[in-house]
Every structure is written in structure tokens, then in C-alpha cells.
Amino acid sequence: MIDFIVSKYNYWIYIILMMIGFYAMIGKRNLIKKIIGMNIFQTAVILFYVSIGCKKGGTLPILEHAHGHAGQVIQASSYINPLPHVLMLTAIVVMVSTLGVAIAIVIMIYLKYNTLEEDEILKAIK
Template identity: 60%
Template sequence: MEFPGLFNYWVVIFLMMVGFYALISRGNLVKKVVGLNLFQTSVIIFYVSTGKIVGGTAPILIEDDHGVAGGAAEVLYSNPLPHVLMLTAIVVGVATMAMALALVVRIKETYGTIEDDEIQEQVLADELQEGARP
């Protein structure tokens, strides 16, 4: 296997790990959400970059010399499908973000904090009061 291989993969993996690290290490819920978003964005970049061909044009039917649409032979173009898919993925990502941030707002309203450890203390207090834990 050649090293370092395709550089776009490296970018994707780097971004993904940054997001993942933020997700795990941060106690602040908003930071966690941002980390998650970074994580998802790296996937989008991955898809988009796989469709790209160096020197390829936009996937548009090009007329040949006689004016027949799509008649031009051997036109190099980028694969549009991954790009289209990512439109959907972006929508999904935005929805997830919105959902997550809405939850953070509700959590702030109920618990008065968005720090994970402080919330955890209150949750534990709830459980003790309920007798769910010995």
C-alpha cells in the first residue's frame, strides 16, 4: 500500500477525529454538539471528495460538433451523485443540530446548567430520591 495514499482521506480522518475528541472530552453540551457537527461534516467532505475527478468538469451534457446534446465523446466529469446525496445529508445534519441545540436549551431551562458533570450530579440526586439506586 502506498503511503501516504489519497490525501483527501487524511483530511477527512483528521477532521473526524477532532470532532470526535471534542465530543468525548468536553463537558459543555454546546461544545459536544459542535464536535458532533464537525464529525458529520467530515463525512460530507469525504463523500464530496470521492466524486471529484481532477480535471473533470461539471456533469452537464455537452454538444458535439454537430450540435447533438450529449454527443461529445469522452468528456471527463465529476460524479454528481455523491454531491446530490450530500444535499440530503446536510439537511439531516442541520436537523440533528437543531434538535440537539433545542435539547440543550431545554436542559439549561430545567437543570440550570449545561455542564455534563453538574447535570450528572442532579440526575444522581433524582435517582437517590426515587430509590432507584441502593
């Protein structure tokens, strides 16, 4: 039982983080709070991916003594999995871009209605 929890708890923490962000995205009425929630959600997804790449006993995915040791045998198990890191570099950029566009839209909304509360904006549009 303890082993089971120890081997899974990191995923559960990320899922709880995701759900905090998810709740803020759909539950909060303030636009900036929604954006903060979006960021928490996406960051938690990124943490989740990075934790897939982990290997016990593995080190950073950079070859040691790479140059001049062409004949060395490289063990896959001694380096952590680089692929999730690469995917998340892309996902981080996507996240930053989404954040940028979302904030640009919020600035437009604020300049027009002078408020960031969803109900007040909807009232102003009607």
C-alpha cells in the same frame, strides 16, 4: 511514495477532522462543545463523500450548451460524479436536523438546570 501521499492526503485530512470531532463528542464535558464536535464530525464525513466524486479533468456536473445540441456526444469522464453530491445534499439536511433537535434538547436542559456542564447536570438530577 510521494505519489502515494499526494493521492491519499485529502482522505487523511478528512479523517483527522472526523477524529477531532469524535474526540469532542466523547471527551468534552460541555454540552455545546459536544454539539460542535458532532458538527465537525458530520461535516468531515460530508467532505469525504464529496471528495469521492472528484475526477481529474472533470468539470461541474452541469451540461454545457444543453439545449439545442441534442445530438452531442457526452463523455462521462468530462464531468465529475454527481451522485456523492446528491447524497451529501441529503446528509447535510440530516445533519442540520440533528443539530436542531440537539439544540432544542440543550435549551430544555438549560432552562431546567441553568447550566451546560455535564457533571453539574448529573449532580442536579441525582
